[in-house]
Amino acid sequence: MTDRKSLRRRMRQARRVLAPRQRQQLAKAIDRCVHRHKLFYASRHIAAYLAVDGEVDATPLMQRAWSMGKTLYLPVLLPYGENRLWFAPYTPEDRLVPNRFGILEPARAAHTRVSPHRLDLVLAPLVAFDHQGNRLGMGGGFYDRSFAYLARHRSYRRPRLLGLAYEFQRQPQLDHQPWDVPLAGVATEAGLMLFK
Numbered sequence: 001m002t003d004r005k006s007l008r009r010r011m012r013q014a015r016r017v018l019a020p021r022q023r024q025q026l027a028k029a030i031d032r033c034v035h036r037h038k039l040f041y042a043s044r045h046i047a048a049y050l051a052v053d054g055e056v057d058a059t060p061l062m063q064r065a066w067s068m069g070k071t072l073y074l075p076v077l078l079p080y081g082e083n084r085l086w087f088a089p090y091t092p093e094d095r096l097v098p099n100r101f102g103i104l105e106p107a108r109a110a111h112t113r114v115s116p117h118r119l120d121l122v123l124a125p126l127v128a129f130d131h132q133g134n135r136l137g138m139g140g141g142f143y144d145r146s147f148a149y150l151a152r153h154r155s156y157r158r159p160r161l162l163g164l165a166y167e168f169q170r171q172p173q174l175d176h177q178p179w180d181v182p183l184a185g186v187a188t189e190a191g192l193m194l195f196k
Contacts, residue, residue: 004136004139004174004175007127007128007136007171007174008127008128008136008138008139011127011128011136011168011169012053012054012127014054014166014168014169015053015054015055015127015166015169016053016054017054018054018166023054023056023057024057026056026166026189027056027057027058027059027060028060029189030056030060030061030164030187030188030189031060031061031064033187033188033189033190033191033192034061034162034187034192035061035064037192039121039160039162039184039185039192039194040061040064040065040121040162041068042120043070043120043121043160044070044071044120045070045071045073045118045119045120045121045159046065046070046071046072046073046119046120046121046122046123047072047073047074047075047087047116047119047121047122047123047159048061048062048065048072048073048074048090048123049074049075049123049124049125050074050096050103050104051125052103053138055125055164056125056164056165056166058123058125058164061123061164066091066092071089072089072090072091073087073088073089073090073114073119074087074088074090074105074106074109075087075105075142076088076099076105076106076109076113077099077100077101077105077142083140083141083142083145084142084145084146085116085142085143085145085146086109086113086114086115086116087113087114087115087116087118087119088105088106088108088109088112088113088114089106089112089114090106094106094107094108095107095108116146116147116159117149117158117159119158119159120158120159120160121159121160121162122147122159122160122161122162123162123164124137124143124161124162124163124164124183125137125138125163125164126163126164126165126169126183126186127169128165128169128170128171128174129163129165129169129170129171129174129183129186130170130171130172130173130174131170131172131173131193131195132173132174132176132182132195133182133183133184133185133186133195133196134173134174134175134176134180134182134183135161135163135174135180135181135182135183136171136174141179143161143181144179144180144181145179147159147161147181148179148181150181151180151181151182160184160185161181161182161183161184162183162184162185162186162187162192163183163185163186163187164186164187164188165186165187165188166188166189167188167189167190169188170186170188182195183195
């Protein structure tokens with residue numbers, strides 16, 4: 001098992017050096033792996049994200065969701081305090097504003113945000129993942145805090161968390177922390193894998 005801090009640094013650097021055209025091609029390959037799968041196809045309320053720091057671009061899947069008549073959401077933060085995610089509906093016409101970390105989110109989020117319980121599927125960014133469904137994020141714990149109820153109560157079936165990653169982000173094994181919320185699956189350019 002690798003030290004999380006150094007692994008996070010190496011994976012983030014590897015993401016950053018991808019050329020824009022290569023990122024676009026990989027995002028389209030991931031879209032092809034995901035959009036016909038039941039996990040995506042059967043979901044009506046889907047959360048995505050706007051890629052930063054070399055993350056997989058979820059735009060092709062977002063466009064696919066809109067074309068299929070699904071409701072799309074973006075993660076939003078409360079201005080102060082509570083370090084967990086809420087989700088706001090998002091359409092291509094919506095104005096975006098930076099949150100306290102400089103990440104764009106819908107301007108109308110304060111009036112339209114919903115709880116994670118409302119979602120069917122969450123397309124989640126990640127820094128690294130393994131075959132057991134463990135996810136290494138950016139280190140802030142926002143996704144883990146927001147979806148902790150999924151780990152505490154196995155009877156909850158929604159939302160399903162699907163990580164979007166590049167194949168080089170796959171690790172043989174990540175150390176699992178008690179607060180980590182496992183992924184339902186991960187989609188890379190090589191395909192979509194689901195975890196138990």
